[in-house]
Amino acid sequence: xxxxxxxxxxxxxxxxxxxxxxxxxxxxxxxxxxxxxxxxxxxxxxxxxxxxxxxxxxxxxxxxxxxxxxxxxxxxxxxxxxxxxxxxxxxxxxxxxxxxxxxxxxxxxxxxxxxxxxxxxxxxxxxxxxxxxxxxxxxxxxxxxxxxxxxxxxxxxxxxxxxxxx
Amino acid sequence: xxxxxxxxxxxxxxxxxxxxxxxxxxxxxxxxxxxxxxxxxxxxxxxxxxxxxxxxxxxxxxxxxxxxxxxxxxxxxxxxxxxxxxxxxxxxxxxxxxxxxxxxxxxxxxxxxxxxxxxxxxxxxxxxxxxxxxxxxxxxxxxxxxxxxxxxxxxxxxxxxxxxxxxxxxxxxxxxxxxxxxxxxxxxxxxxxxxxxxxxxxxxxxxxxxxxxxx
Numbered sequence: 001x002x003x004x005x006x007x008x009x010x011x012x013x014x015x016x017x018x019x020x021x022x023x024x025x026x027x028x029x030x031x032x033x034x035x036x037x038x039x040x041x042x043x044x045x046x047x048x049x050x051x052x053x054x055x056x057x058x059x060x061x062x063x064x065x066x067x068x069x070x071x072x073x074x075x076x077x078x079x080x081x082x083x084x085x086x087x088x089x090x091x092x093x094x095x096x097x098x099x100x101x102x103x104x105x106x107x108x109x110x111x112x113x114x115x116x117x118x119x120x121x122x123x124x125x126x127x128x129x130x131x132x133x134x135x136x137x138x139x140x141x142x143x144x145x146x147x148x149x150x151x152x153x154x155x156x157x158x159x160x161x162x163x164x165x166x
Numbered sequence: 167x168x169x170x171x172x173x174x175x176x177x178x179x180x181x182x183x184x185x186x187x188x189x190x191x192x193x194x195x196x197x198x199x200x201x202x203x204x205x206x207x208x209x210x211x212x213x214x215x216x217x218x219x220x221x222x223x224x225x226x227x228x229x230x231x232x233x234x235x236x237x238x239x240x241x242x243x244x245x246x247x248x249x250x251x252x253x254x255x256x257x258x259x260x261x262x263x264x265x266x267x268x269x270x271x272x273x274x275x276x277x278x279x280x281x282x283x284x285x286x287x288x289x290x291x292x293x294x295x296x297x298x299x300x301x302x303x304x305x306x307x308x309x310x311x312x313x314x315x316x317x318x319x320x321x322x323x324x325x326x327x328x329x330x331x332x333x334x335x336x337x338x339x340x341x342x343x344x345x346x347x348x349x350x351x352x353x354x355x356x357x358x359x360x361x362x363x364x365x366x367x368x369x370x371x372x373x374x375x376x377x378x379x380x381x
Contacts, residue, residue: 009325011323012324013323013324014321015320015322015331017315019315022192023192023313023316024192026192027192028194029192029193030219031188031189032185032186032187032190033187033188035191035218035219035305036305036306039214039218039305042213042214042217043210043214045213046206046210050210053206086280088302089210089301091302092302092304093302104280107280108281111281111284112284
């Protein structure tokens with residue numbers, strides 16, 4: 001008979017971060033409305049640089065996709081994943097939410113990929129082509145809906161294949 | 167109260183939270199450490215935080231640099247990207263909670279992440295961050311989270327397997343200082359009139375009695 005494991009010690013401490021005291025100071029500071037207004041204005045100044053950043057990330061995605069087939073697949077998947085994740089980070093600058101959905105879908109596809117099989121490569125290509133179409137486009141759900149639906153089915157199909165393979 | 171829109175979709179406002187416009191905030195004397203390996207994402211984070219009045223911002227591009235900084239400097243708020251070279255954001259916060267100087271261990275820490283890998287969901291849950299925010303960042307969400315981490319009377323838990331803010335705090339009810347005591351995803355405070363007959367005590371008892379198998 002083995003001894004029962006000792007109950008793990010739990011220590012509970014009441015948190016009162018210094019940040020709370022600093023934020024409560026009445027001299028200086030601003031109201032929430034003003035803070036949000038300023039943040040919006042700041043982000044507006046960063047809109048074009050962010051869109052340019054997405055341009056560059058798309059070029060990098062294309063380049064990595066076109067890299068020699070002999071290149072290490074895991075490293076290529078990782079590189080593609082990071083580029084897609086960086087697009088998600090910047091796509092708040094877009095005037096439609098579709099780029100974000102497409103880039104996140106690409107992250108999902110790559111995260112679940114166990115190699116760069118022809119079907120994964122085809123899925124990645126479709127995602128990149130869709131991101132190019134959606135990037136810098138005005139908000140138009142009628143146009144964007146079918147594209148995003150198509151990407152969702154790519155992901156769904158890939159998951160079904162993966163499940164079937166066990 | 168105002169609802170704030172996401173930065174990106176002006177034509178189609180997306181209400182992300184409810185903040186009191188007349189609420190006063192003061193971040194002038196606070197010091198924040200912001201870590202992101204993508205310089206444009208770092209610019210966005212710093213831009214939003216300085217718009218909130220934060221003046222003392224330390225920028226770092228790797229988890230190792232951030233850790234070196236935290237070994238010698240105390241900060242009031244940490245914002246770290248989940249993905250970082252060498253030491254990722256989750257490991258950075260885990261190190262902070264377990265191994266950093268006593269004065270720094272309970273520092274409010276927020277992780278920002280574009281996408282959480284399946285393999286990292288548990289790591290994210292257990293790292294000890296106060297919040298995980300999804301990119302792209304929205305100023306309203308960011309400010310709301312900062313207000314929560316600063317003011318919530320949340321317990322700090324230390325066990326063998328987890329060190330960080332109490333993860334069961336949602337069950338403890340809304341933070342007492344939160345406007346009108348309710349979160350935005352709580353059920354409506356409006357209750358309709360009761361319909362039908364009241365149930366008898368026996369009927370109520372039957373509802374909560376464990377069901378016996380007929381087999």
